[in-house]
Amino acid sequence: MTPPIELIRAAIFHTPRNPFATDHALEAFADGCLAISAERVVQLGDYAAVRAQHPDAQVHDWRGSIVLPGLIDAHTHFPQTRIIGGLGLRLLDWLRSYALPEELRMGDVDYARAVAQQFTRELARHGTTTALVFGAHFESATQALFEAAAARGIRIATGLVFSDRELPAGLLRKPEDAYHAANRLIAQFHGRNHARYAVTPRFALSTSEEMLEVCATLMREHPGVLFQTHVNENFEEIAAVRRAFRWADTYTAVYDRFSLLGPQSTFAHNVHPTAAELSRLAATDSSVAHCPCSNAMLGSGMFPMRRHLTAGVKFALGTDVGAGIGFGVLKEALHSYLTQQSMPGGAALSPAHLLYLATRAGALALGLGDECGDFSSGKSADLVRFQPPQDAPLAHALARAESPERMLAALITQAGPESVREVRVAGRALSL
Ligand code: GUN
Ligand code: FE
Numbered sequence: 555m556t557p558p559i560e561l562i563r564a565a566i567f568h569t570p571r572n573p574f575a576t577d578h579a580l581e582a583f584a585d586g587c588l589a590i591s592a593e594r595v596v597q598l599g600d601y602a603a604v605r606a607q608h609p610d611a612q613v614h615d616w617r618g619s620i621v622l623p624g625l626i627d628a629h630t631h632f633p634q635t636r637i638i639g640g641l642g643l644r645l646l647d648w649l650r651s652y653a654l655p656e657e658l659r660m661g662d663v664d665y666a667r668a669v670a671q672q673f674t675r676e677l678a679r680h681g682t683t684t685a686l687v688f689g690a691h692f693e694s695a696t697q698a699l700f701e702a703a704a705a706r707g708i709r710i711a712t713g714l715v716f717s718d719r720e721l722p723a724g725l726l727r728k729p730e731d732a733y734h735a736a737n738r739l740i741a742q743f744h745g746r747n748h749a750r751y752a753v754t755p756r757f758a759l760s761t762s763e764e765m766l767e768v769c770a771t772l773m774r775e776h777p778g779v780l781f782q783t784h785v786n787e788n789f790e791e792i793a794a795v796r797r798a799f800r801w802a803d804t805y806t807a808v809y810d811r812f813s814l815l816g817p818q819s820t821f822a823h824n825v826h827p828t829a830a831e832l833s834r835l836a837a838t839d840s841s842v843a844h845c846p847c848s849n850a851m852l853g854s855g856m857f858p859m860r861r862h863l864t865a866g867v868k869f870a871l872g873t874d875v876g877a878g879i880g881f882g883v884l885k886e887a888l889h890s891y892l893t894q895q896s897m898p899g900g901a902a903l904s905p906a907h908l909l910y911l912a913t914r915a916g917a918l919a920l921g922l923g924d925e926c927g928d929f930s931s932g933k934s935a936d937l938v939r940f941q942p943p944q945d946a947p948l949a950h951a952l953a954r955a956e957s958p959e960r961m962l963a964a965l966i967t968q969a970g971p972e973s974v975r976e977v978r979v980a981g982r983a984l985s986l
Contacts, residue, residue: 557592559608563601564616564939567962568623569910570928574863580906582958588621590935593980598929616939619975620952620965622909623928624683624936625883626916629822629843629872631688632673632699633660637876645788645852648877657691658724666695670702677708678984679971680881681938686782686820686920687712688754691725693735704747707984709936711750711780711920714739716769717760729768736772744779748979752780758795758808766812773814780818780921783809786831787823788854806831815840820919822872825855832865841919843872846889847879856893859901870915884966887912905962935981940965942973
């Protein structure tokens with residue numbers, strides 16, 4: 555028996571095409587209808603047309619709401635949920651003062667479970683359905699994140715964070731132990747409950763060549779596993795990496811030597827790349843996670859978006875909690891807009907670009923381009939319903955918006971968790 559079709563009636567927007575490459579990338583239906591069957595999208599169109607094809611289907615009348623594809627966060631750290639807001643420090647001092655002491659607390663599995671619960675709940679409350687997440691340096695804490703995400707129904711990719719030098723001793727592990735722990739986590743969680751494993755060296759500065767070799771081995775032995783790390787975030791960090799790997803011409807070349815670039819790989823930040831690094835990232839179809847809030851908080855610099863576009867490097871948005879300012883991927887999109895507006899030679903971003911960066915670009919970065927990120931037929935029914943509180947300025951802005959672009963612009967600028975009414979992954983509503 556085929557599962558029944560449900561119809562969702564609302565203003566519905568998505569970007570199935572790349573607005574950086576083509577005009578008319580935004581598809582908008584002011585009185586739209588999304589037909590879903592069990593966990594998949596069947597059809598998207600104007601309400602009257604879709605309804606006529608499914609006269610007997612159940613209708614969810616969400617008029618007054620805006621429905622978008624579920625938001626995708628391409629870079630965040632679950633252990634840093636409770637340390638957002640460290641002002642006044644740059645990367646390496648911030649790591650020492652804020653991030654690493656909290657990362658050490660993940661050794662207490664009860665604490666890690668509580669934080670993992672809170673982290674996945676915040677993702678859902680902000681409309682995020684999919685995330686590429688740094689786990690913890692501890693196996694049991696990373697397990698806690700996989701379990702919390704499965705319990706909430708969120709699509710995540712995460713992994714044990716690897717480091718074997720430079721960091722506090724409690725965060726270090728031997729490469730061989732890291733290898734075995736990752737294998738256990740892959741066996742336990744990869745490919746189950748919408749979860750995938752991501753091989754996760756913290757950054758080149760905290761990993762030896764032997765540890766990077768372990769990363770390469772894991773990637774070779776487990777096709778389908780993702781890779782994530784940091785690159786080119788801060789000048790002091792870049793200089794330290796250059797001193798640590800004298801044979802490498804660039805920061806990216808360190809990862810490249812171990813065959814860690816590729817379509818399965820996402821590199822966070824990349825604020826200060828050389829032309830050669832951009833060429834290598836493009837040639838290998840690697841992705842960059844663009845984290846404008848974190849870059850501003852830590853004074854790392856402004857993302858050279860035009861250079862990424864010209865070089866053909868894919869990028870998506872990352873909130874980078876806890877260096878970033880919170881869990882909102884739309885807020886991240888807005889900050890990308892603000893940064894590009896403010897910097898000389900910045901890219902001109904429309905609401906369609908911002909929606910794309912918050913949804914389909916993330917799906918492509920995470921290897922989920924055929925699975926989620928837009929509402930094309932056959933994709934997973936991952937969606938977020940926004941409806942601002944009655945009488946909120948956003949409600950008025952939406953009511954008087956004269957075009958879909960204006961609605962989307964107001965939504966991206968103003969919508970926070972107070973406006974998120976429902977979130978579904980594979981058709982199933984998440985508890986918020
Ligand atoms: N580089 C290495 N670790 C981190 C981290 O936790 N946050 C950021 N923003 N950069 C990093
Ligand atoms: Fe980060």
